[in-house]
Amino acid sequence: MRLSRSFLPVLKESPSGAEIASHKLMLQAGLVRQTAAGIYAWLPLGQRVLRKVEQIVREEQDRVGQEMLMPTIQSADLWRESGRYDAYGPEMLRITDRHDREMLYGPTNEDMITALFRDDVNSYRDLPRMLYHIQWKFRDERRPRFGVMRGREFLMKDAYSFDLDEAGARLSYYRQLLAYLRTFGRMGIKAVPMQADSGPIGGKLSHEFLVLAPNGESELFYDAAVEEIDFERDGLSYDDADALEALFKEATGVYARTDETHEEDLWADVPAERQRTGRGIEVGHIFYFGDKYSKAMGLKVSGPDGDITPMMGSYGVGVSRLVGAIIEASHDDNGIVWPEAVAPWKVGIVTMRADDEATVAAAEDLYAKLKAAGIETLYDDRDERGGVKLGGMDLMGLPWQIIIGPRGLKNGVVEVKNRRTGEREELTPEAALAKLTA
């Protein structure tokens, strides 16, 4: 993409009013703009990152479930059937349509998926099932803040499992736990599963996934041992029930709580030298709630010996919130530092002099070759000062910069800069190309 033809507005100064780094950087680098309190438009830079995060979530969910897509607007009747319409409170955006029917903007979808499953599934042979969707949700936060981290309209992946018994449901829960660890790992962040309250979803078993970050909204208490756990299990099969259970026990067996579930007497059992406190950002939440919704909404399937009420769980990932969480976990004084898997472009090309023929020719050539090699590249071809362009690239956080100027070209080289380490290397254009397409 040529920057001269893009809508990538960068603010010269850090915006006032934003309290945390990710919110400031998302505004300054032009990822989002607020269009109403807690509601954001994703400009092209932000949209590209959002789509990459979404795609990683999708690919890992496809390994354990099947995608579908439920609507944003729901009927209040559905929520009356499950019994939580009145209980949900003012965070639910309640809507009346032109025929005076009570509707709402879905904050979650347990009720709807239970009704859909009930209407189309009759036999125990059709279980287990894991269904998920990635759709916009709305929670009318009293005080939206921190940009997309606590917005009102947000993109969420929510999955729902249906099993014939508790053992099956636990296996579904363990599978999602593994899928989550893999999902966050691919994004370059470490999210720790912590025992959680179920809140308005209800249920017996629940874990939140928290990214450690000094600006996180949750206060954390954890055993330093969790920092040592390697959550990545490359070889682990989703069909290996024993290994999944062992993973669950290891990943959740060490004390790690938010202030909501913190228990002083258990905390006292953690050796003092291993007690850690800090802050974190919730990026996922999984629930096992058994027959709460299936019972309330009359979901039953016929089994070999009579009717069975499926046991359910639900599994959420805050897709849009993750964009902010990744920035909180990965930025420096100069701007965002994207992990490569979610970077809007892998490479940025900067010409230090847009009026120098050789510079422009070298940049055009590298741009064409990187594109041809399938490398996502942003080419800052504007007639701007080199320093301004370099500052913009640092701010936008692309993993690699190729800096091209007349002085280097005289010696036959360009500079390749690694955004994370700051290392710069002088390479011939051919060697730069080889390095970045390797």
Added chain:
Amino acid sequence: MRLSRSFLPVLKESPSGAEIASHKLMLQAGLVRQTAAGIYAWLPLGQRVLRKVEQIVREEQDRVGQEMLMPTIQSADLWRESGRYDAYGPEMLRITDRHDREMLYGPTNEDMITALFRDDVNSYRDLPRMLYHIQWKFRDERRPRFGVMRGREFLMKDAYSFDLDEAGARLSYYRQLLAYLRTFGRMGIKAVPMQADSGPIGGKLSHEFLVLAPNGESELFYDAAVEEIDFERDGLSYDDADALEALFKEATGVYARTDETHEEDLWADVPAERQRTGRGIEVGHIFYFGDKYSKAMGLKVSGPDGDITPMMGSYGVGVSRLVGAIIEASHDDNGIVWPEAVAPWKVGIVTMRADDEATVAAAEDLYAKLKAAGIETLYDDRDERGGVKLGGMDLMGLPWQIIIGPRGLKNGVVEVKNRRTGEREELTPEAALAKLTA
């Protein structure tokens, strides 16, 4: 995907209450379920098709514009600024949030994009720009009907162009015209651009794209000559202004109108033997409305000789509606007949006897090899009668079926069926694989 582990509910009987073929087939084949009047959940089969249609739209839009993503919920103030909040009428879903602020579920985004562009673009050097997004919209139809064809919540691609003058804006309009012809062509449907009213969007120049279909909601009057126009222009460049203008003139120069814009005196000029009437489904709509929004909302950029008010256009494609329109244009008595580009899976494998070892072994082998070759395959591995499975495959409309049974295998062959033509061919499994991976 194995059907035995999927949520692909097929109805045994054609559903009552659905008036048109696409609506019936989308319910019967399990693409969607209605969750409230005019609001649908997309089950996995429908979601796959929806995503393919969306991706084709995206790829063609990426050739002329840049993607972003605006939210579904908008502030009423934005629409007051553009002056159309009160004018919009009861189709707008108006919402009051917990702080009693007036909001709405966006039916379109001219107001918001104009405000975003105004806040971040200052110089004529930053024009022209074409921005688009693909997002859910809501129009509170008085009488939603025809399934996703006239639903209330629907997925739309809407693009917006900003140019320095009318000539530039016309070029943007012509580019989108070409992008639309290519988009619909890739989906295997022919959509004819017809002169249209601008309605509440406003403006001077407007065309609708209509797919000819006996169940279409619009009445059409057209010169038979439009049927002869080849709208595909493979070699045409988006930078060739003359060729784009010539395309526009050819594509829109022949009489083709809906009942809304039909003019009897012009119609009389069409030779009687070329006069055609019929019905059609609107799948796209493009508008050039000049400075209507930029003026009302104070969007100006500084030019070399003073301020310039950008000239704008907007360009919509009904993404979810297209799924219905494609089915209207492509089905038979047995079910849906997907064009390959939008098919949920390319190949379906059916075992005629799930209890025959050789049959299952051959099916598993072909399934594994098709997957390894990257061919999207649905494998009906259920313990069901062969006839039921074949009926399901016809209904779901996958382009190719591989039918495997003990009788054929004795002779070393499987059957490969083309869903569109009904042709069946006996081939060795290796030859079937070669044919479908070619």
